Amino acid sequence: MATVELLFSALPEHVRTARLVAAAVARRAGVDEAVLDEVRLAVGEACSRAVGLHVSQGIAKPVRVVLTEDEKKFSIEVGDDAPHQAVVGSAAAASGAPAATPSGSAAAHEEAADGEDDMGLAVISGLVDDVEVTADETGGLIRMSWPTTPAAETA
Template sequence: MATVELCFSALPEHVRTARLVAAAVARRAGVDEAVLDEVRLAVGEACTRAVGLHQSSGVTAPVRVALIEDEKLFSIEVGDEAPRSAPGDRGAAGQGADHDAEGEDEMGLAVISGLVDDVEVTSGEAGGQIRMSWPTTPAPLLS
């Protein structure tokens, strides 16, 4: 069940807000304090990637972020609506720009993979999603 859902227009200035919200919800969910910087960085990379994909594709739909708190796991899903073509389905026009965007995309995914042990990336004609998860520790019972 989503604890918090956040949608924002695909503008770089909104990425910082997404990072702050993600860190606050992660802390409340019981993610270890030592890992919160990784959560912030990973969310920032994923949101920056989604904003870039929206802008380069001319997509005006908002970027979606779902912060999901389960019993022993905290997950963040960052979704975009930028369509992806099948591999090898590139025309000659604009190939250089596509190649540069693809390189930036791969770099962002590499950074996220380095920060998060449990990450899943999916994409298709309707857009893509990055799902990242961290273990949580149960809150101590107060007497």
């Protein structure tokens, strides 16, 4: 199993680099050429979401992207270190279920961020058949995967 790990400062201009790296690794892993645009778009949405959360919450840690290839699938994990108050809302957004609204003084900020998160997560779930979104007080993680074609079949 081959793994590429990418750490980048939470700056919007680095999202493009993450998309390009993801597409290159996906191609090498054997992801169908017709799906590479979906990989690029999904990674761009996930990384933009993570950058936005880091910037809005003043988090200096880098955004993490882990690209893993094995015999049957290519997986990407995009992680952030932003505490998520509406854990149910983040996971529900990916599945199309209604999001929970957090209570307390941070509710307005979280609600505004949830609107952007909901759109990005909806785009990702429309592009990727196998997606999982998890979040808690230590950060969030979006896991996505695509099937690969073994090298013997592509020759």
